[in-house]
Amino acid sequence: MRDWILKAENITKTFHSFTALSNVSFTLEAGKIYGLIGQNGAGKTTLMRLIAGLSFPTKGMLELFGKRDEKEKQAALKRIGCLIEYPGSNGNMTAKENMTLHRIIRGIPNRELDEELLAMVGLSSAGKKRVKDFSLGMKQRLGIAIALLGNPELLMLDEPVNGLDPFGVVEIRSLIKKMAEERHMTILISSHNLPELYQTATDYIIIDKGEIKKMLPLKELEECCQHHLRIECSNPEALSVLLESKLHTKNYKVMPDKSVRLYDYLEDRELVARTIFENGILPTQFYIGGDTLENYFISIIGGEKNA
Amino acid sequence: MLNLISAEFFKLKKSTGFKLCLLITCICAWSLISVSHGIGTGDLSTDISGSASGLTEIMVISLLGSLLAGILVCSDFESKTIHDAIAGGNGRISVVISKVFVYLLLICLLFLPYAFATLIGLYTYATFSSSFAISVFINILADMSGQSITFSMAGNILLLSLVTGIVYAARLSICIPVAFKVRKPIVVMAFGFAAGFIIDLIAGAAEGIPLLSDLLTVTPFYRDYLMISMDSSDGIMLKAAIVSLLFLSIMTGITYLLFKKAEIK
Numbered sequence: 001m002r003d004w005i006l007k008a009e010n011i012t013k014t015f016h017s018f019t020a021l022s023n024v025s026f027t028l029e030a031g032k033i034y035g036l037i038g039q040n041g042a043g044k045t046t047l048m049r050l051i052a053g054l055s056f057p058t059k060g061m062l063e064l065f066g067k068r069d070e071k072e073k074q075a076a077l078k079r080i081g082c083l084i085e086y087p088g089s090n091g092n093m094t095a096k097e098n099m100t101l102h103r104i105i106r107g108i109p110n111r112e113l114d115e116e117l118l119a120m121v122g123l124s125s126a127g128k129k130r131v132k133d134f135s136l137g138m139k140q141r142l143g144i145a146i147a148l149l150g151n152p153e154l155l156m157l158d159e160p161v162n163g164l165d166p167f168g169v170v171e172i173r174s175l176i177k178k179m180a181e182e183r184h185m186t187i188l189i190s191s192h193n194l195p196e197l198y199q200t201a202t203d204y205i206i207i208d209k210g211e212i213k214k215m216l217p218l219k220e221l222e223e224c225c226q227h228h229l230r231i232e233c234s235n236p237e238a239l240s241v242l243l244e245s246k247l248h249t250k251n252y253k254v255m256p257d258k259s260v261r262l263y264d265y266l267e268d269r270e271l272v273a274r275t276i277f278e279n280g281i282l283p284t285q286f287y288i289g290g291d292t293l294e295n296y297f298i299s300i301i302g303g304e305k306n307a
Numbered sequence: 308m309l310n311l312i313s314a315e316f317f318k319l320k321k322s323t324g325f326k327l328c329l330l331i332t333c334i335c336a337w338s339l340i341s342v343s344h345g346i347g348t349g350d351l352s353t354d355i356s357g358s359a360s361g362l363t364e365i366m367v368i369s370l371l372g373s374l375l376a377g378i379l380v381c382s383d384f385e386s387k388t389i390h391d392a393i394a395g396g397n398g399r400i401s402v403v404i405s406k407v408f409v410y411l412l413l414i415c416l417l418f419l420p421y422a423f424a425t426l427i428g429l430y431t432y433a434t435f436s437s438s439f440a441i442s443v444f445i446n447i448l449a450d451m452s453g454q455s456i457t458f459s460m461a462g463n464i465l466l467l468s469l470v471t472g473i474v475y476a477a478r479l480s481i482c483i484p485v486a487f488k489v490r491k492p493i494v495v496m497a498f499g500f501a502a503g504f505i506i507d508l509i510a511g512a513a514e515g516i517p518l519l520s521d522l523l524t525v526t527p528f529y530r531d532y533l534m535i536s537m538d539s540s541d542g543i544m545l546k547a548a549i550v551s552l553l554f555l556s557i558m559t560g561i562t563y564l565l566f567k568k569a570e571i572k
Contacts, residue, residue, distance in 0.1 A: 052394040054571040078396035088387025093321050101317055101388070106395045107310035146391065 003030040004066070005154050005186045006051065011060035013046055013210075020046040022210045024060070028154070028188060033180045035201030036190040037297060043210040044190040045085055048156050051188075052082045065153070078106070081152030083160060087143025091132030095123050095142050098131055102146045117145040122171055136163030144172065148179070155179065156188045161196065173200050194293045208301035223253075227290035228261040229272060233283050236260050239276065246275050261289065311397055311405035315379070318388070319413075324378045328371045328417065335362045336420040336444075340428045340435070343445050347436035347452075356438075363442040364421050365533075368475050372414055373499025376482035377492025379410055384490040390571055400563050407483060407559045414479060415472030422468035429456050443471055446536050463537060470535060470544050477527035477551035478503060480558040487566045527551040 006028040013021040021043045028034055038044050049055040050062060053074065061068060064076040089098045099114035118124050121141040126134070131142065140163050147155060157176070161169045177200065179185045191197045197204065204221055206214045216224075233239055236258050243252050243262065252262040265272045266288065276283060319325045339362040345351030346359075360366065383389040392402055425444045428435060429451060437449035447464060454460070482499040489495065510528045513519035523529045524546075531539075532547035 049571075052390075054390055054393060056568055074396055074398055076396070077394060080394065082394050084390070084394075086387075088390050090318065090321070090386045090388065092323060097321060101314055102391050102395075104310055104314040104317055105388070105392050105397070150395070 004028065005030050005064075007061075007063040008047075009061045009063070011047075011050065011057045011062065013043075013050060013055070014058045020210050021050075021057075024207075024210070024212050026205060026212055026215060028186055029203075030153075030186050031180060031184045033176065033187045033189065033200055033202045035194075035197030035204045036188055036207060037192070037194050037197055037204060038190070038207035039192055039301070042192075042207045044192075044207060045158055046210075047207070048082065048084050048158050048188070048190065051156060052080065052084060053077050054084070078150065079152060080154040080156065081147035081150060082156040082158075083140075083143040083147045084156065084158045087139045087146070089131045089139060089142055089146070092130060094128055094130060095126040095134075095138075095145075098142060099145060099149070103149055106150050108150055113149065117148050118142075120148070120175065121145045122168075137165060137168050140164055141168070141172070144175070151183065152185065154186045154188065158190045159192075160189060161191075169196075176200055194297045198293055206297065206300050213300050213302075221293075221296070223261075225290055225293055225296050226263060227266060227288060228263050229266060229269060230259055230261055230285060230287055230289040231272075231276070231283050232259045232285035233276075233281050235281065239281055242276060242279050242281065246279065247272065259285070308397075308401040308405050311392060311401055312409060314388075314392075315405060315409040319409075322378065322382075324382075325375065325413070328375055328378075329420070331371060332367060332417050333420040335367045336364075336424040338362050339421075339442065339445065340424045340448065343435040343437070343448055344428070344433050346438070347434040347449070353436075353438060360441070364418065364444065364471070364475075365441060368414065368417055369479070369503050370496075370500055371417060372475060372479040373482050373496040373503075374492070375413055375417075376410060376479060376486050376499060377495035379413070380406055380483065380486035381490050381492040381495060384571070393571060399566050403483075403487070403559055403563045403566055407480065407555060407562070410480070410483065411473065411476040411555060414476035415469055418468040418472040418475070422464055425464055426456065426461055428452070429454070429460075441534070443467065443534060443536065446534075450537065467535060467537065467539075467544075470548050471533075473548050473551045473555075474527045474532045474535075477554040477558075478506075478533075480555050481506075483558055484562040484565050487562050487569070525550055525553075527554050 004027050008024055008026050011021055011024040012019065024047065036044050046055065050057055064073050065079055067073045067076045090101060093101065095118055096114050099118060103113060115124065121144050123138065123141050123145065126138065131139065140160065144157065144160060147157065161172055164172060176187055176189065180187050189197065189200060201218065203217050204215065205212060231239065236254050239260050240254060243249055247265065249264045251264045252260055254260050262272065273286060342351060342355065342359045342362065346353055389402065393399065421444045425447050428448050432453055435448040435452050437445045479499055481502055482495050485498050486495045506528050510523055510530065513523055527550060531543060532550065535544060535547060
């Protein structure tokens with residue numbers, strides 16, 4: 001049986017006449033890194049705020065760690081950590097004081113945790129510098145450290161690499177992966193940048209105009225985006241045999257719609273065409289398929305592809 | 308909830324705003340006693356009574372109390388500390404109760420400089436005047452100057468400060484639902500000061516009307532609760548404290564109702 005962390009059923013959220021989320025349903029499985037991808041205003045932050053208890057759905061049901069009842073869900077919130085929109089911190093305090101404050105709020109007695117988490121996000125050298133003098137990147141790191149207090153089982157990070165320099169992006173990316181692997185933490189990260197999420201997430205939730213357009217694992221995304229020769233014919237089994245015997249490749253896949261995706265010979269399409277034609281197979285379709293991540297995302301949300 | 312109260316005190320330890328409020332209260336309390344002494348000895352003219360009345364606890368606490376309500380509540384929305392409190396599994400009712408409780412303690416704390424200044428004034432056996440301003444502490448000084456201070460007297464002054472603090476906290480607690488709703492310190496401060504002034508005017512006018520006058524006695528805006536003195540009976544002190552604590556509970560309830568399903572942005 002699968003271990004679900006979160007179930008959302010037909011969640012709708014409206015603000016007066018504006019519908020921010022419309023009948024959103026999805027589940028988050030334990031230990032995975034989910035990339036929540038959508039344009040600005042797609043509903044990513046609204047969704048995270050609903051999960052964190054900062055907002056309430058107009059319709060629908062959220063089940064957190066198997067808890068549906070409001071009181072039980074409130075207790076279950078102790079098992080999540082979040083950084084939503086910009087990082088929340090007290091500007092007049094140092095990073096360590098902010099950690100102490102949030103640790104007290106969460107009722108965690110372990111004082112060593114402050115230093116440990118600051119070191120983990122690369123802020124141990126911040127010393128007595130006040131947070132109001134931090135760069136956006138430093139504030140972002142502090143926000144992540146605060147979200148990690150209490151060793152959450154579900155970590156929600158809204159655009160966590162915003163304002164980070166390239167080294168910072170790499171560090172945070174590896175930290176996120178480490179958290180998921182070592183602590184079996186489920187992570188939900190939002191971004192409007194699919195190539196950025198591609199380097200971190202194991203599963204993707206594509207959201208647009210308040211609706212979930214698609215949920216897919218990394219493997220499926222790679223398959224959709226990997227360039228290939230798409231060949232359609234009446235006998236894909238014979239084509240498979242031919243590819244292996246004549247072109248000596250096993251780097252192909254027969255798709256459920258009976259088309260064949262060949263990932264080799266992209267630069268030598270003429271040889272492929274001649275070989276299959278000479279061996280008595282008539283292709284009804286023969287073209288290069290696959291997309292860039294951006295184009296794939298745009299195609300899902302219904303926009304026009306780039307050339 | 309204890310963790311939230313503890314977090315409030317941790318924040319206050321680092322809060323410049325709160326430290327400044329306490330410093331201003333200390334300066335005003337000391338200045339008030341000095342002016343009272345100056346007028347009492349004839350060194351200062353009663354002409355300054357208009358300006359000096361700005362140093363009384365009625366003015367200072369009303370102004371700083373409204374400001375503190377803004378600092379205590381609104382700054383948490385600005386720094387998103389309240390987001391973490393709620394997303395960390397603390398109930399909204401716990402957040403509201405902890406704020407009201409800490410607010411009550413802070414207002415009582417702001418009365419301490421006046422209480423200590425009064426005790427020091429009494430210790431000097433100097434002459435004080437109460438004719439220039441309406442103030443609980445100036446009245447104590449004027450009435451009891453020349454008497455030697457006993458532990459019982461000091462205890463009574465501190466008790467009176469505590470009850471006055473509770474009454475003021477209840478009067479100013481009308482700022483708390485506003486702070487949770489509008490989340491802008493300057494608006495809260497303006498509202499607190501203006502509303503307190505208007506309610507006092509209405510209360511003054513209502514005192515002559517029997518039914519309204521009776522109604523006023525169950526609110527902290529009743530004049531007798533505001534001007535309790537060393538001569539006030541235990542009954543009136545107890546009634547002032549109970550009425551004020553009940554009023555604070557009602558304000559806590561109203562705040563919770565406003566905040567229960569509020570969006571936290």
